[in-house]
Amino acid sequence: MPATTISELDEPKAGRLTIQYAPEAQSEIVENPPRFTWLPVIEDEATYVLRVSRDPKFSAEATLTFAKVPLNFFTPNAVLEPGTWHWCYAVCDPVTGEPTTSWSTVRSFNVGQGLPESPLPSRGDRLKGATTAHPRLWLTPDRLKDFRKAVQADPDHCTWATFYEKSVLPWMDREVMTEPAGYPGHQRTAPVWRQTYIDLQELLYAVRHLAIGGQVTGDAAMLERAKAWLLEAASWDPMGVTSRAYTDEWAYRVTNALAWGYDWLHDQMTEEERAKVRAALLERTRDIAEHAIINAKIHLFPYDSHAVRSVSLTLIPACIALLGDDDADDAREWLHYCIEFLAGVYSPWGDADGGWAEGTNYWMMGMAYLIEAANRLKSFAGIDLYQRPFFRNTGDFPLFCKAPNTRRATFGDDSTQGDLPCIKTGINLRQYAGITGNGAYQWYHEELARLNPGTEGAFYNWGWWDTNFDELTYLTDYPQIEATAPESGFRHFRGIGWVGIQHAMADPDEHIQFVFKSSRFGSISHSHGDQNAFCMAAYGEDLAIQSGYYVAFGSTMHREWRRQTRSKNAILVNGKGQYAEKDKAKAMAATGRIIAAEQREDHIYIKGDATAAYQSLSPEVTLAEREVYFVRNSYFVIVDKVDASEPVTVDFLLHANGEYELGKTSFRYTGARAGFYGQVVWSEAGKPQLTQETGFPGVDPADYEGLPVSTCLHAEYPAATRHRIATLLVPYRLSEPKRIFNFLDDQGYDADLYFTDTEENTFKVVMKKLANT
Numbered sequence: 172m173p174a175t176t177i178s179e180l181d182e183p184k185a186g187r188l189t190i191q192y193a194p195e196a197q198s199e200i201v202e203n204p205p206r207f208t209w210l211p212v213i214e215d216e217a218t219y220v221l222r223v224s225r226d227p228k229f230s231a232e233a234t235l236t237f238a239k240v241p242l243n244f245f246t247p248n249a250v251l252e253p254g255t256w257h258w259c260y261a262v263c264d265p266v267t268g269e270p271t272t273s274w275s276t277v278r279s280f281n282v283g284q285g286l287p288e289s290p291l292p293s294r295g296d297r298l299k300g301a302t303t304a305h306p307r308l309w310l311t312p313d314r315l316k317d318f319r320k321a322v323q324a325d326p327d328h329c330t331w332a333t334f335y336e337k338s339v340l341p342w343m344d345r346e347v348m349t350e351p352a353g354y355p356g357h358q359r360t361a362p363v364w365r366q367t368y369i370d371l372q373e374l375l376y377a378v379r380h381l382a383i384g385g386q387v388t389g390d391a392a393m394l395e396r397a398k399a400w401l402l403e404a405a406s407w408d409p410m411g412v413t414s415r416a417y418t419d420e421w422a423y424r425v426t427n428a429l430a431w432g433y434d435w436l437h438d439q440m441t442e443e444e445r446a447k448v449r450a451a452l453l454e455r456t457r458d459i460a461e462h463a464i465i466n467a468k469i470h471l472f473p474y475d476s477h478a479v480r481s482v483s484l485t486l487i488p489a490c491i492a493l494l495g496d497d498d499a500d501d502a503r504e505w506l507h508y509c510i511e512f513l514a515g516v517y518s519p520w521g522d523a524d525g526g527w528a529e530g531t532n533y534w535m536m537g538m539a540y541l542i543e544a545a546n547r548l549k550s551f552a553g554i555d556l557y558q559r560p561f562f563r564n565t566g567d568f569p570l571f572c573k574a575p576n577t578r579r580a581t582f583g584d585d586s587t588q589g590d591l592p593c594i595k596t597g598i599n600l601r602q603y604a605g606i607t608g609n610g611a612y613q614w615y616h617e618e619l620a621r622l623n624p625g626t627e628g629a630f631y632n633w634g635w636w637d638t639n640f641d642e643l644t645y646l647t648d649y650p651q652i653e654a655t656a657p658e659s660g661f662r663h664f665r666g667i668g669w670v671g672i673q674h675a676m677a678d679p680d681e682h683i684q685f686v687f688k689s690s691r692f693g694s695i696s697h698s699h700g701d702q703n704a705f706c707m708a709a710y711g712e713d714l715a716i717q718s719g720y721y722v723a724f725g726s727t728m729h730r731e732w733r734r735q736t737r738s739k740n741a742i743l744v745n746g747k748g749q750y751a752e753k754d755k756a757k758a759m760a761a762t763g764r765i766i767a768a769e770q771r772e773d774h775i776y777i778k779g780d781a782t783a784a785y786q787s788l789s790p791e792v793t794l795a796e797r798e799v800y801f802v803r804n805s806y807f808v809i810v811d812k813v814d815a816s817e818p819v820t821v822d823f824l825l826h827a828n829g830e831y832e833l834g835k836t837s838f839r840y841t842g843a844r845a846g847f848y849g850q851v852v853w854s855e856a857g858k859p860q861l862t863q864e865t866g867f868p869g870v871d872p873a874d875y876e877g878l879p880v881s882t883c884l885h886a887e888y889p890a891a892t893r894h895r896i897a898t899l900l901v902p903y904r905l906s907e908p909k910r911i912f913n914f915l916d917d918q919g920y921d922a923d924l925y926f927t928d929t930e931e932n933t934f935k936v937v938m939k940k941l942a943n944t
Contacts, residue, residue: 180272181212187759194280201523201560203286204247206515211243220263227257238268244515246291253284289558291514301552305437329646338639339384342377353412361723369634371424378428382435401432405451423485426455434492456489460505473519476696482509483544525564526664528692530583531573535596557606566603566612571662571671575619579716580708584697586631591623610655663768670768674804679711689763689779700751702763702781703797704739709902710845715740718826718881728874743822750787761787775801791815806901818890825884833861847902856891
């Protein structure tokens with residue numbers, strides 16, 4: 172088409188909630204080839220042509236052209252040579268591939284030497300080697316044949332005997348589940364949501380495990396029982412109470428049960444039975460796929476937690492099972508979309524450092540499903556997502572931000588209700604050990620299994636996964652890695668604004684964990700109003716905690732307490748925290764940032780800026796910074812800086828599992844194994860008023876009935892336009908209380924002074940010396 176007739180390209184400006192234009196000149200390219208993303212044009216089904224060139228004028232001999240790109244994100248199928256590159260895109264004719272609009276802005280980037288290589292095979296090639304026979308999920312027919320022989324030779328091959336006894340046989344005698352009734356009056360309630368969630372997860376277990384058990388052992392009765400469960404589920408109304416619109420998490424589980432059943436029982440069903448299951452599976456898959464792609468538009472707005480999760484949780488296995496069996500071949504298109512999304516856009520919650528902005532619990536959930544999807548794609552089509560830097564590094568996130576012996580010492584929504592980390596966290600880490608060979612990940616898995624036995628049946632484990640199945644599938648696909656104790660140090664997860672410190676994690680008598688957050692993601696999704704907040708654990712006990720319980724999304728505990736700044740180890744300004752309500756744009760704007768995170772001579776230094784987060788509710792704030800000094804692997808100095816255009820009060824909050832002993836400017840918390848001592852050693856605006864409050868004001872008591880109640884320390888400082896506050900926190904083992912005074916001894920002062928509040932000048936001198944170091 173002549174250039175004079177080409178229309179202008181609609182090139183909208185990227186927003187905080189949208190996908191970004193990438194790569195840009197300032198982008199750090201972390202993998203080869205880079206991932207190309209841009210905002211889609213107004214047309215719902217536009218097709219694009221992408222040019223990538225060493226020449227900014229795009230001469231033919233220096234340019235790679237990728238035509239008929241169906242999405243606004245793209246991963247080339249080959250690596251690029253190191254050096255400077257330029258790229259642009261246009262809308263093109265879907266048949267000819269010729270541009271029908273002007274070219275976009277030309278953007279540049281630089282490809283460095285030695286980057287991880289992670290090209291994605293093109294659509295025409297990536298499924299060529301995949302089997303057309305069943306099963307396809309986990310074991311393909313040739314691998315299933317070999318696995319049968321191995322089990323016959325050794326009944327406990329890859330823990331088969333345990334899986335068969337505990338996860339297959341029990342479903343033979345269970346009554347086949349009928350269609351759930353839904354919510355009373357179709358009004359959602361947490362108890363019904365939770366119980367039905369478990370019931371439908373058990374539907375998946377029954378179908379999947381009976382089908383696998385029957386296929387491996389050749390037990391005809393078991394295969395018939397699996398089919399009975401499957402055909403009953405296929406008879407349910409796909410748009411009824413187990414539909415995505417009614418409760419998406421329920422729908423995901425029914426769809427997964429149908430996918431595994433259709434795949435593993437395919438050859439045991441009559442054509443009429445296959446048609447029944449296929450129709451139900453296809454309708455449910457279409458509903459989930461169209462919601463994610465057309466309604467939620469995760470390729471434009473990638474921060475929809477559930478829609479993004481559905482890609483790996485449900486769409487990948489369902490599309491693999493259906494591939495080639497639906498007349499329109501829609502499953503193939505959806506599968507391509509999912510593969511390209513995981514290979515390019517994923518994860519919207521982090522970057523190559525491996526962090527996950529929603530927190531360690533939602534990392535666990537997201538990774539659990541990603542791992543299953545990645546393993547299914549690798550065994551079915553040979554597509555290896557694990558070469559991407561995010562997946563190589565993401566095991567560091569829980570390793571440094573949620574040690575296996577901690578409960579409440581990190582951020583984000585967490586369904587464990589104050590228990591130790593879900594064992595699935597360790598299982599995920601074991602998977603990444605198998606991928607990377609990192610023995611510290613294996614150590615985490617083994618340590619968590621040692622500390623937390625017998626919790627496999629807890630809702631937050633059993634309601635999501637069967638660990639016997641996890642063990643079986645891992646051992647068939649990956650090697651055992653020898654555990655090695657993790658090293659002390661810290662990780663700065665730049666993409667999400669978290670810093671995790673771990674000192675002597677393998678030694679509970681010396682272990683200290685400290686996690687700090689100041690994130691560009693603000694309080695969106697499962698994040699909270701907690702910029703510049705911290706959590707601390709030491710010597711086997713949580714000390715400065717994340718307060719409250721994640722009993723249910725939207726409960727009074729969640730809405731009025733858990734999401735709010737007042738439940739964090741943070742500050743309030745004039746009694747206000749940071750925006751943490753439902754408006755996504757405001758939540759994404761209530762941000763923080765890590766200015767520095769570095770190892771210095773005898774301490775780790777962290778500096779966070781949460782000015783924007785506090786301005787969301789207190790526009791008079793002009794500065795809200797917090798500095799952290801972790802000195803000699805022993806104690807912490809917290810320095811808060813607040814400036815405002817008019818006088819404001821500052822309330823320093825510190826949450827613990829129990830009550831404090833309070834002095835005039837000092838405080839002490841004593842737990843079961845450890846405690847910490849605190850001292851206000853400097854305040855430019857004047858002395859604080861120390862008080863404490865036990866409980867969760869404004870929360871329905873039914874939300875925490877039977878659960879322990881925490882206490883919040885308030886150190887409220889008088890109104891001023893400028894605040895500079897220094898607070899000392901010294902964790903100690905109860906068996907060695909004098910540890911809290913070691914730093915004073917080093918400075919030549921009498922440690923006993925810290926039992927009183929009468930030597931303020933001494934405190935100031937010590938603080939100045941600490942600042943100088």
